[in-house]
Structures are given as structure tokens and as C-alpha cells.
Amino acid sequence: MTSLSSGSAPSSDALSPRTLWLMAIACGACVANFCYNQPLLGAFAVYFNATAAQVGWVAMASQIGYGLGLLFFLPLGDIVERRKLILTLIYLCAVTLVGTAFAPSLSLLIVGNFLIGMTCMGAQILIPIAVEMSPANEQGRTVGVMMTGLLGGILLARTLAGFVGDHFGWRAMFGLAAVMMVVLASLLRTRLPHRPPTVTMRYRDLMVSLWQVLKSQPRLWRPSIIGALSFGSFTAFWTSLSFLMAEHFHRGSTETGLFGVVGLVGALAAPYSGKLADKKGAAFTVTLALTVILAAFGVMWLWLTIPGLILGVLLMDVGVQTVQVAEQGKVLSLMPEARSRINTLYMVSRFVGGALGSLVGALAWSHSGWPGVCVAALGMNALALVIHFVAKRREISGFVAAGQGV
Template structure:
């Protein structure tokens, strides 16, 4: 079958500063739809008269749907015009949120939650789109801006769901999220530039190409190795942290874990700075700093086993370091992969994010087993081991990126 993988030639769209901020807001709202159900599961259990386990399934189904949507829908960003694809997915998400908020029983709620997860992959379409709208010397900065929106959405989602649900009932977060998502569909439909599809392959070919790129693109594999290992350690710590905080060492409730999670807000401000560092110094150097930061985090977190004020301070500092390492590494990795093949950015992001989610899942499983078998020190050792494995992707002895900038590819054709 003939292929058309050549990027179209034109000049980048003059996106200015406002459009990336709007896209960052859309990323935050989109990813929040995946995470806020976690905060209202006890309220769902009471409201629908079901067990806590059944109510928790709604959050799990939404997250599984998100992972499936990344693999199945994000590659379409290379095949279809992104503006109608993004607005269509936002409209679908809004309707599914409305159905979830009006659901009379768990069956419809689970079905609607699954649709929310699958359709709310808009952030993973906006990131490669933004990378194609600017010159290479601004790519890291713009990606960092959108990544900051993602971090903010993840951090504020549970607060949004918990506070609104506590005062107005579990349906309120779903209904408010439906309105916000619908408004975003309209605003982005007016604000986003149009783009012509870069390839005309059939859908099965797009999926196969995603897997083929993981095999053929060395820089993609390096980015995957960085993120899978560091995110694995990150997930291991956060999974085991709840066991540590609620155990005999600290004897605190789950609310304390939520308060510690707010510490990661600082990484929201580090992401744009990481993007500027990538533009000036290159993704490799930023990745190396992130790996070293993860190693430092593992050392600091070890003191968390002491307990008391000293242990809490160590946990807070270590979690902040680890969160900065993960989020800034994400900016560097995506800047690297989006420079590889302009016509395949959505497929590159699909392979990258799917592997990252698999690494996070493995980290959660390993973190729980390590804590149960050997305690908190083993979890910290797991983080250090993961960071050392990430060092294998560092370009020791290889040619450094010139000025931190890749060869400027031909940008995507855009239209209004």
C-alpha cells in the first residue's frame, strides 16, 4: 500500500503566548476527568448503596479506559485533522460525564466512566499538536507549559472532586466537569488552528506503525527507558507511602497522604523552566539532571523510616525531588521524541505514553511487594535501582546535541 509520510511544508503558526496557555488549561481539565473520581468513591458508595469496592471500580474503569484510549485513539492525530478530532472527543467526554452524573445505578456509571476514560485523551493529542505549531527553539518551552497544565490538573482533581462532592454530593463533580469540558470543546473549536493530515494510512497501519517505531527509533527507546524507570520508582513510592503513613510508624490517616501530594505543586512551576533548559542545553542534559535528582530523592526518602517530625520532613523533601525528576524528565523526553518525525508525532507519543503507563503499573506492584516483604528501605532502594537503570540511556561518550537543538523539521501545514 502506498504511503505518504512526508511532512507538509509551510511556516509555523504564530501561536503567540495565549494559545499554549489555553491548551495547557485544556490539558489540566482533561486529565482531571481521569483522577477526580478517586476522591468521590466513598460518596458514590453511600449515595448508590453499594460497597466501597464496587464504588472504587468506577475510578479504576476510568483509568483503564484512559490507557486504552491512548493506545487506540491518539495515533489518529497523525491521520485526521486534529481540531475536529479534539473537539469531538471533548464533546463525547462532556456527554459521558453528564451521563455519569445522572446515572441511577452503578451499571450506567461504570459504562459512562469507561467512555470518559477512553475519550479524555485530548491532552495526549494537544502535546504533539503544540510541538508542531512552533519552531524547534521554542518546542521545549511550549511542551513545558502544557506539562504544567497536566500537573495542575492531576494535583487539583482530587481536591475539586472531594470538596465539591462533600458539599453538594457525588454527582456535582461529574456535572460541573461536564459543563467545563463542553465549554472547552467550543473554545478550542474556535481557537485551534486547522491542520492537514500528515499521513493517509489506514487505522490498522497506524497501530502497527506505533509498535514499529518502538523497534526502529533509537531516540524513542531512550526516552521510553528514561520515563519507564523513573516513573516506576515514582509509582512505587506513592503506592507504598499510604502503607507507611497509615502504619504503626506514623499512625496517620489517608488525609495526610493527600496533603503530602500537594507538595508536588512545585513541579508545576519547574516544568516550564525544564522546557527552557531543553531548548538551550538539550534533552540529554536535562534527563541526566533528572536521574541524579531521583537518586538524591531515594537517599532523602530513606530517612522517612525514622518517623516523627524528622521522618515527615524527609518524606516531604524526597517526594518533592522525585516529583520534579519525573515531571521535568517528561518534558525532556517529549521534546526529544517530537523532534524525530513531524508526521508521526501522535504515534510517537502513543508508544511513549503507553510504555510509561506500563512502567508506572509495574512500579505500583513492585512497591507494594517491596514494602510488605522488606519495609520502606526496600522501596527507596527500588527507586535508586530504577534511577541507575535510567543512567544506561544517558549519552556517555556520544556526540552531544548541538546547542540543545535538533535539526529543525518542516512544520505541519495549518489553516484556518
């Protein structure tokens, strides 16, 4: 463990553009490990002579692992030295990737993907560090750059895994991912500064304090619910897209994965979303973003063509990304001494929304096809917009009452 903290980390806390973009790329590379299995499920079924339902547990295991990693590992960022924590998780992830690449059975492949999900948490520890190292008037832009890397990793992971799996086999993808993790850790060791813990407490007390933080921060609820709903519509889309492409357009997984490249264009809007949040405020930015997501699903419902889907994906990714940037930037400013725990609560809620969105998308498709998926996604974002407006009105009323001495 000591060796992980060695290396020539910079002594200055100033966040240079080079370091910021390295951290953003690291975010994408870490979270991509969670997504590689999605386009490879068919290859798993053929290799292990398994049914679709059986290999579906591979994707489910990584989701469960990711959720547990968020809950149990992310809060550690408040009580341990975070540079060491990030490097430890990245090395552990590399080990699990190597083990998964050599999995001799489907059951061990499932276990491997569960462990990959648990250990690919470096991205969510890097984001609060980047915010801390940024001036207050640039924190929105910083979150935007980090989210560009994060969402870019999620979107490109599907395309990369599909290509590597088709040409070199599924084991090669996990092996390549392990190599990328080792290279990434080597780069981060030279660029990341040491980040001492912000509080002193035992791990058990830290986990108990999550509930205390949640109770003490009522302003955390609204961003968490809105983030969960918007991300839920995002996962509902991706869950049902492969069915739509196969049944309506008669296209395969390769073409489906290429929409990840289309979505990457939307991810590039994140820094501008952060600047907008810094300039106009989170409330205005979230209102605009939710409206854009509503427009995206309207386009994909009413103009069901490949160009219509491309336009819809661009709008959807810009909107979802902007909601994430604005809301996460806001919640990370609530308790500077507990940023990792705040981020844990926000991201767990977002993950729950994403998991439920996947379920809703699958159920909507099975009952009503593509129109059902679009109606469900529109409903999620309409509800988010209502919650946003109601909460904003209450905040305004509270300010007015306070000003009148009520």
C-alpha cells in the same frame, strides 16, 4: 461532526503565549478527568455498600480505558484534522461525565469511568500541535509549559475531588467536570487553528504502522524505557502514600490529597526544565533529573517526617517532570510527519510503567512497608540512570566510529 469544526479559529499558526497557556490548561483539565475517582473510592463504597476490592475496579477501569484511548485514539492525530478530533473527544468526555454522575449502580459507575479514561485523550493530541507551532529553539520550553498544565491537572484533581466529594457528594464532582469540559471546548474553538492531517492512510494501516515506526526508530526505545521507569516510581509513591499517612501519621484522605498542592509547586518548574533542555541538551537534563529523583526518595526514606515528605515530593515532581519534558521533546522531533504515532508509543510505554509502578508500590508496601517502597523507587531510577549512561556511551562511540570512517 461538522459543527465541531465551525467557529472562528485563527488563521495564523503562530503560537502566542495566551494560546500556549490555554492549551496547557486544557491538558490539565482533560487528564484530570482520569484522576477524580481516586479520592472518591471511599465515598463509592459507602454509597453502593461495596467492599474496597469492588470499588477498586472503578480506578482500574479508568486506567484500562486511558491505556486503550492512548493506543486507539491518539494515532488518529496523524490522519484526521486534529482540531476537530480534540473537540470531538472533549465533548464525548463531557457526555460520559454526565452519564457517570447519574450512574445508578456500581457496575455502571465502572463502565462510566472506563469511558472517561478512553475519552480524556485531548491532552496528548494538544502537545504535538503546540510543538509544531513553536520555533525549533523553543520546543523544549513549549513542552515544559504544556507539562506544567498536564501535571498540575493530575495533582490538583485529587485535591479538588476530595473537597467537592466531602462537601457536595461524588456525583457533583462528575457534574462539575462535565461543565468544565464544555467551557473548555468553547474556548478552544476560538483559539485553536485547523491542523490538517500529516499523512493519508486508512485507520487499519495506521495501526499497523505503529510497529513499523517503532522498528524504524531505535532512538525511541531509550526515552520510552526511562520515562516508564521514572513515572513508575512516581505512581509507586502515590499508591502507597495513603497507607503511609494512615498508619504512620494517622491522617486521612484529605491530608493525603493536599500533597497534590505541594506537588503543584514542582510542576511549575516544567518551563525551566524545557529551557534547560534547549540550552544544555536532553542528555544532561535527564541525568540531572534522575539524580534529583534519587535524592527525593532518599530524603523521604531517611527523613520520615511531614517536612521530609514535603521536600521529597517537591524534588520528585521536579525530577519526574523534567524527565518527561526532556524526553518527550526529543522523541517528538524524531518523525515530524508521524508525531501522533510517536507520541502514542512513548505515552503507552510511560503508562505501562506507571501501571506497573502502582503494582510494585502496593506489593512493596505489603511486604516491607515504606522502606520497601523507597528501595523499589530507588531501584527503578537507578536502572533508568544506567540505561541512560549506556545508551549515551553507545551514541558517542557511534559518532566517533562514523568520524573515523569505520
